[in-house]
Amino acid sequence: MIRFEAVGLRYPGGGPHRGAWGPEALSDITFALPRGSFTWLLGASGAGKSSVLRLMHLALRPTRGEVEVLGLRVARAPRAALPPVRRRIGVVFQDFRLLPYLSVFDNVALPLRLAGRAEASLRADVAEMLRWVGLEAKAQSSPLELSGGEQQRIAIARAVIHRPELLVADEPTGNLDTRQARRLLALLREMNRLGTTVVVASHDEELVARFPAPSLFLHEGRLHDPDNARGLDGWAEDDELA
Numbered sequence: 001m002i003r004f005e006a007v008g009l010r011y012p013g014g015g016p017h018r019g020a021w022g023p024e025a026l027s028d029i030t031f032a033l034p035r036g037s038f039t040w041l042l043g044a045s046g047a048g049k050s051s052v053l054r055l056m057h058l059a060l061r062p063t064r065g066e067v068e069v070l071g072l073r074v075a076r077a078p079r080a081a082l083p084p085v086r087r088r089i090g091v092v093f094q095d096f097r098l099l100p101y102l103s104v105f106d107n108v109a110l111p112l113r114l115a116g117r118a119e120a121s122l123r124a125d126v127a128e129m130l131r132w133v134g135l136e137a138k139a140q141s142s143p144l145e146l147s148g149g150e151q152q153r154i155a156i157a158r159a160v161i162h163r164p165e166l167l168v169a170d171e172p173t174g175n176l177d178t179r180q181a182r183r184l185l186a187l188l189r190e191m192n193r194l195g196t197t198v199v200v201a202s203h204d205e206e207l208v209a210r211f212p213a214p215s216l217f218l219h220e221g222r223l224h225d226p227d228n229a230r231g232l233d234g235w236a237e238d239d240e241l242a
């Protein structure tokens with residue numbers, strides 16, 4: 001489902017060295033996550049969590065090594081091969097990335113429309129998702145009129161509405177209160193139970209302790225304990241990459 005093999009990632013450098021590459025943000029990252037798994041991605045600020053997630057949802061390609069996601073080997077795949085795979089992935093961005101010129105309803109409906117769902121059939125699904133995140137009354141608002149926590153709930157609704165095969169979430173509880181954070185985690189665990197592979201980056205130790213699951217721990221761009229990612233109970237049975 002997801003495989004990283006000796007992955008390195010550099011960002012383009014800025015400042016006086018414009019045009020050159022910066023230092024490696026990720027080095028020698030190797031792990032495999034089976035289909036249907038739930039994984040926490042942990043580590044201090046700057047450890048590389050967002051970078052790993054960007055590689056997982058095909059926003060970036062590795063500078064070295066290989067990343068395989070949903071059967072696609074990303075490193076040398078032709079550009080045209082990426083969008084169809086991206087559409088099978090739900091992403092909750094740390095900074096939400098809601099489209100300000102669309103209403104809340106249209107933001108959440110977007111993945112269904114991109115997938116070609118008929119207008120008549122998607123309205124009920126969007127309304128139900130908005131009810132679930134408690135924002136049905138804001139359906140016609142602009143995202144700019146919402147609080148940070150409300151925007152986060154809309155970003156989550158948009159990421160899960162099309163039941164993606166893979167869901168990656170970058171600090172999805174950062175702007176939520178404790179009750180909402182637990183509710184969100186319960187939703188993600190339920191989606192996982194129904195078959196979605198889920199990867200969640202988080203700083204929230206209390207939440208991680210409350211929903212125990214295998215974790216990948218990053219430290220300064222390296223996987224701290226690669227053994228954490230392998231051989232955990234119940235992982236081997238449906239690991240298509242094993």
Ligand SMILES: Nc1ncnc2c1ncn2[C@@H]1O[C@H](COP(=O)(O)OP(=O)(O)OP(=O)(O)O)[C@@H](O)[C@H]1O
Nearest residue numbers: 011012022025043044045046047048049050051052
């Ligand atoms: N767009 C970028 N351009 C250049 N360097 C970047 C970029 N994004 C991240 N980096 C660098 O890559 C390293 C890892 O950053 P990353 O955002 O992946 O960490 P993180 O663990 O997600 O941190 P946080 O929890 O604070 O979001 C950092 O040294 C950071 O400065």
